Amino acid sequence: MPIFLASRMMEEEQAGACPLDLRVRADGPVGLFLGRVLQPMAISNQLQGLVREAYEDRSRLGLVETRQAVEEVIACLDRGELRVAEKRDGEWIVNDWVKQAILLYFALRPVERMGEGPLFFHDKIPPKRDIQQIRVVPPGVARYGSFLEPGVILMPGYVNIGAYVGAGTMVDTWATVGSCAQIGRNVHLSGGVGIGGVLEPPSARPVIIEDGAFVGSRCIVVEGVIVEEEAVLGAGVVLTASTAIVDVTGSSPVTIKGRVPARSVVIPGTIPKRFPAGEYHVPCALVIGQRKASTDRKTSLNDVLRTFEVAL
Numbered sequence: 001m002p003i004f005l006a007s008r009m010m011e012e013e014q015a016g017a018c019p020l021d022l023r024v025r026a027d028g029p030v031g032l033f034l035g036r037v038l039q040p041m042a043i044s045n046q047l048q049g050l051v052r053e054a055y056e057d058r059s060r061l062g063l064v065e066t067r068q069a070v071e072e073v074i075a076c077l078d079r080g081e082l083r084v085a086e087k088r089d090g091e092w093i094v095n096d097w098v099k100q101a102i103l104l105y106f107a108l109r110p111v112e113r114m115g116e117g118p119l120f121f122h123d124k125i126p127p128k129r130d131i132q133q134i135r136v137v138p139p140g141v142a143r144y145g146s147f148l149e150p151g152v153i154l155m156p157g158y159v160n161i162g163a164y165v166g167a168g169t170m171v172d173t174w175a176t177v178g179s180c181a182q183i184g185r186n187v188h189l190s191g192g193v194g195i196g197g198v199l200e201p202p203s204a205r206p207v208i209i210e211d212g213a214f215v216g217s218r219c220i221v222v223e224g225v226i227v228e229e230e231a232v233l234g235a236g237v238v239l240t241a242s243t244a245i246v247d248v249t250g251s252s253p254v255t256i257k258g259r260v261p262a263r264s265v266v267i268p269g270t271i272p273k274r275f276p277a278g279e280y281h282v283p284c285a286l287v288i289g290q291r292k293a294s295t296d297r298k299t300s301l302n303d304v305l306r307t308f309e310v311a312l
Contacts, residue, residue: 044082047073048097055100055202058107067108073101077162078128080147084162084180085206092182092208092226099180099202102145102162125161140171149185157189160197166211178222184211184229186297190312196222210262212297216312228262230291232301234310236268237285244271247287263291265308 050069054060061067076082077098084102085094109124119139121127128142133150136142140154145161148154151168157175159165166185171177175189178197189195193215198206205224209215213227216235221227223241239245239260246269247254247261260266269286272279289308291300304310 047101051097051101051104054104055097061104061108066104070101070104070108073098074105074145074161077102077145077147078130080149080164083147083164083182085182085208092205094203094205096202099162099199102179102199103202105145105161128159146177162199162206163197178207180206182206182208184209184213186212188214190215190217190219190235192218194218194220194222196220198222198224214301214312216310225258225260227260228264230263230297230300231260232263232265232291232304232310232312233260233285234265234267235312237266238268238283239285244284245287246271246284249287249289260285261287263293265289265291265304265310267308267310 047069050066051073054066054070073082077084082098083095084098085092087093106124111122111124113120113122114126115121126144128144128146131142131148134148134152134154136154137156140156140158142148142154142159143161146159146163146165148159148165149167152165153170155171155173155175157171157173157177159171159177160179160181162180163177163183165171165177165183166187168186169183170188172189172191172193174191175193175195177183177189177195179199180197181195183189183195187209189209195207195209198204207221207224208226209221210227210229212230214232215221215227216233216237218236219233220238221233222239225239225241227233227239241258243257245256245260245266247256264287266285266287269284270281271284273282289304291304293300305312
């Protein structure tokens, strides 16, 4: 049964402070503070306070309680008990203190040789070990501190620390899920997809791919872009925070940035832009239609392929 103990430093104890005892058990976390049992939210608040103090004052990384708090946050990420970002009342909220803990974890960890069998690495963070309920095809790697829900299939791709991947999702060959990215359930990340990592600044939103989305081959999604539920990105779409996402389904174009609306069908395109040397065409993403709302997502996707002739 794993136990996390964070003890106040000697000088605090001498000043009359009561030690903080945080225990994370197989059936969930339990905390003891001033002789009282703490609920998970109280434990989270205690960890958050320690992490924020250390992020502002790196000298606190020398304290035992700080190191243990940081390690426990990463362990909670690895178990799926904490997330870098979560959807509340329809809005994505970033838990910036969790990202702060990841940055502190890098500062605490030494570079060392790790691995087993024929695969060895020289790094600060080991590969994830708790993979019994997912399928990992060699040489696919998920880093410790990421979480993959049961039923995820990880082909020879990569999932970085802080990332969360929902049940039923396929991370196809050479697809990469960057640090802190949030991938929903029943998503398909096709071969060679690049989902960017957003670790700094801690307040920055990570890349988010919501439930049921299909991301076609060699797509790139970076800089905190949100791809909403059941959207379809055709092969080669590149989305950055500044990429123009142009809806061309109406009588006049409508441009947005940073977000692909739910069930949109998107392909690569270009738009004219004037420079001192003349007018040139720069990349954009074109919304060319809508995926039909359907209880059968496979049927809905097949309709997209037939109707819009989208390459995936």
